Amino acid sequence: xxxxxxxxxxxxxxxxxxxxxxxxxxxxxxxxxxxxxxxxxxxxxxxxxxxxxxxxxxxxxxxxxxxxxxxxxxxxxxxxxxxxxxxxxxxxxxxxxxxxxxxxxxxxxxxxxxxxxxxxxxxxxxxxxxxxxxxxxxxxxxxxxxxxxxxxxxxxxxxxxxxxxxxxxxxxxxxxxxxxxxxxxxxxxxxxxxxxxxxxxxxxxxxxxxxxxxxxxxxxx
Numbered sequence: 001x002x003x004x005x006x007x008x009x010x011x012x013x014x015x016x017x018x019x020x021x022x023x024x025x026x027x028x029x030x031x032x033x034x035x036x037x038x039x040x041x042x043x044x045x046x047x048x049x050x051x052x053x054x055x056x057x058x059x060x061x062x063x064x065x066x067x068x069x070x071x072x073x074x075x076x077x078x079x080x081x082x083x084x085x086x087x088x089x090x091x092x093x094x095x096x097x098x099x100x101x102x103x104x105x106x107x108x109x110x111x112x113x114x115x116x117x118x119x120x121x122x123x124x125x126x127x128x129x130x131x132x133x134x135x136x137x138x139x140x141x142x143x144x145x146x147x148x149x150x151x152x153x154x155x156x157x158x159x160x161x162x163x164x165x166x167x168x169x170x171x172x173x174x175x176x177x178x179x180x181x182x183x184x185x186x187x188x189x190x191x192x193x194x195x196x197x198x199x200x201x202x203x204x205x206x207x208x209x210x211x212x213x214x215x216x217x218x219x220x221x
Contacts, residue, residue, distance in 0.1 A: 021102065021122025022048075022057045023075065026064020028130060028142045029106045029118045031216050037087060039109035040065055043094035046101030048122075058091045061104060070126060103131070136187045137178040142218050144173055145195050149188040149204065150211040153179045160207045161188065168200040185211065195220070 030036060042061055044052050052058055056076065063078035065087070074081060082089050096103060100121035107117045119131040130140050133148060140146055151157045158177070165172060171193040179186035196215055205213045 019056050019060045019075070020070040020126040021124070021128050022052075022060035022104070023064040023068060023070040023072075024126060024128050024142070025104060025118075025120040025122060026061040026106070027067070027069070028064070028120065028128065028216065028218070029108060029116070030065050030067060031142075031218070032118060032133065032148070032214055033108050033110055033114075033116045034214075035110065036067065036085070037065060037108035038111045039088040039090075040082075041090045041092070041107040043092050043105040043107075045094050045096045045099055045103040045105070048102050048104055049093035057104075061106070062087075062089055065106075065108070099131075100129075133187065136180055136185065138187050138189050139176060140189050140191060142216055144191040144193070145219075146216045147188070147190040147192065147196065147201075147204070148214040148216065149190065150213075151186050151188060152209040152211065153182060153184050153186040154209060157186070157207070157209045158188065160209075161190070161204055164200060164203045164207070165190070165192075168197065168203070170194065170196060170200060 040062065042058065044057060048057050059076055059078045062082050063072060063075040066078055066081060068075060068078065079089065094105060102122040103119065105117065105119045107115065109115050117134050121129050121131060123129055128141060130138055130142065132138055138148065149161060173191040173193050176189040177186065195217055201213055201215055204210060
């Protein structure tokens, strides 16, 4: 444990979970989408829904979607700033079963038309967990360089991916595998100990059976 685990993140307040964590949720979703969304439907659950307005959760998530970090001074103005750049924002509440009380579902539309749905929870102290991507389970924090690989559920896919990682000298910190059904679509979440080069991403994307490979590194702009 370090001093930041005790004191919390450097941020615009008032709450590390409702504000700083919410900014990080929006920022991670933006990175997964590949840029600022043209439209954002934000559904708040539990404590987010009950007290989020007072804590600025809605403004915090939108700030993250605009690319702001938790200490950005313009977080309180994010709804107006989103309007200024033409980003259409809808804020609503939702009731989810067996979900963390600080959970939001973000349905984002890329300017090119692609839609991404991310469920994420704020765990306190500015830490978050991504719960699912496009309805497929996924549990990761975004604190490490992370590969989110959507692939066909069939033999040999994992072996092919790990072979590419080994060839590029990339050490794996954790691997998680999820699927919607046998023989359907699957998600592979691989957290790495070091940044991943573009050549590695290209090699994985070229493998047979890979639908999409997304790279998340919060240390990169």
